[in-house]
Amino acid sequence: GEDVEQSLFLSVREGDSSVINCTYTDSSSTYLYWYKQEPGAGLQLLTYIFSNMDMKQDQRLTVLLNKKDKHLSLRIADTQTGDSAIYFCAEIDTDKLIFGTGTRLQVFP
Amino acid sequence: NAGVTQTPKFQVLKTGQSMTLQCAQDMNHEYMSWYRQDPGMGLRLIHYSVGAGITDQGEVPNGYNVSRSTTEDFPLRLLSAAPSQTSVYFCASSYSSGQGAFFGQGTRLTVV
Numbered sequence: 001g002e003d004v005e006q007s008l009f010l011s012v013r014e015g016d017s018s019v020i021n022c023t024y025t026d027s028s029s030t031y032l033y034w035y036k037q038e039p040g041a042g043l044q045l046l047t048y049i050f051s052n053m054d055m056k057q058d059q060r061l062t063v064l065l066n067k068k069d070k071h072l073s074l075r076i077a078d079t080q081t082g083d084s085a086i087y088f089c090a091e092i093d094t095d096k097l098i099f100g101t102g103t104r105l106q107v108f109p
Numbered sequence: 110n111a112g113v114t115q116t117p118k119f120q121v122l123k124t125g126q127s128m129t130l131q132c133a134q135d136m137n138h139e140y141m142s143w144y145r146q147d148p149g150m151g152l153r154l155i156h157y158s159v160g161a162g163i164t165d166q167g168e169v170p171n172g173y174n175v176s177r178s179t180t181e182d183f184p185l186r187l188l189s190a191a192p193s194q195t196s197v198y199f200c201a202s203s204y205s206s207g208q209g210a211f212f213g214q215g216t217r218l219t220v221v
Contacts, residue, residue, distance in 0.1 A: 008149065033209055042113075042199055042212035043152075088151065095159055095206040096167060097142065101151040 004091055004100035011106045018076040020103045022089035027070060029091040034063065034074045037086045037102070046087070047074075081107050111135050115200050115213035122190040122220045130185040130216050132200030140203045141183040142167070142210070143175065145196040152199065158183055159206060190220045 004024045012018045024032065030051050035043040049056045049063045049072070056063045062075040072089055086102040116131045134141065142157035144167075154167030158177040172194060174186040183202075187194060197217050201210040 004151075006151075031209070035212075042214045043201075043210075044212070045209040048209055092206065095140070095165070096154055096157060097201070097203075097206075097210055098154070099144075099152040101149060 004089060004098055006087075006089060006100040006103045008101065009104050009106070011108065012079050014079060014081060014107050014109050016079055018074075018079045018083065018105055018107075020074045020076075020087050020089075020105065022072040022074075022100050024070050024072060024089070024091045024100075026091050026093050026098075027067065029093070031092055032063075032065065032072050033090040033097075034061075034072075035088040035090060035099075037088065039085075043088060076105075079105075079107050081109070083107055113200055113202050113211050113213040115198075115216050117216060118214065119217050120219070122187070122218065124190060124192060124220060126190050128187050128190065130187075130198055130200075130218075132183045132185065132213060133181050134183075134200075134202040134211070135181065136202060136204075136211065137180060138202035138204050138211075139180065140206045140208075140210075141177065142201050143173070143183070143185045144199045144201065145169065145194075146199060146215075147196050155185065155198075187218075192220045194218065195220045 033048045034046045036046045060077045090099045143155040144152040156175040158164045200213045203210040
């Protein structure tokens with residue numbers, strides 16, 4: 001099956017930029033997604049990128065896609081304490097949405 | 110708008126008991142799915158459905174059954190609960206399989 005990999009933890013200082021990385025295996029994925037999960041809550045769709053794009057920017061969020069290396073990243077500018085959460089990348093495999101293990105972002109003052 | 114509603118939010122079962130986790134969506138989405146979330150393992154797909162009357166297995170289907178008699182509802186049945194099924198369960202829906210999914214708030218299940 002497909003495999004989506006992420007590092008488990010990231011710790012950043014408030015005001016700095018955060019970069020969360022993800023590698024995926026299905027080169028035919030048409031969309032790649034980033035989800036955010038706050039404690040005790042479900043997953044919230046944060047942003048997505050179409051596979052024919054290299055970059056997508058949405059306010060403080062920048063998504064970079066390197067199709068050659070099958071690498072996806074999410075950059076959060078000016079990281080705030082409210083950004084503390086688990087971030088999941090996900091790819092489409094036929095009819096299935098496949099998630100990575102999630103990266104726990106901790107923001108400290 | 111309610112979105113995706115899961116019930117119950119919490120449940121404790123004894124080994125061998127059966128139960129049904131409920132999931133309903135009011136967005137007229139065709140695609141619905143069930144995931145379980147375990148520490149360090151992300152979300153793993155249990156079963157999914159691309160429309161009423163159609164279901165298929167995901168990555169970890171053993172011990173679970175689903176049915177999709179209506180567009181709105183997609184219940185997940187545990188046939189004989191085991192401690193290995195202790196997890197947080199999420200239901201999700203989307204307009205189609207290629208679209209970003211909306212998630213319910215989750216059901217935290219403990220099997221003792």
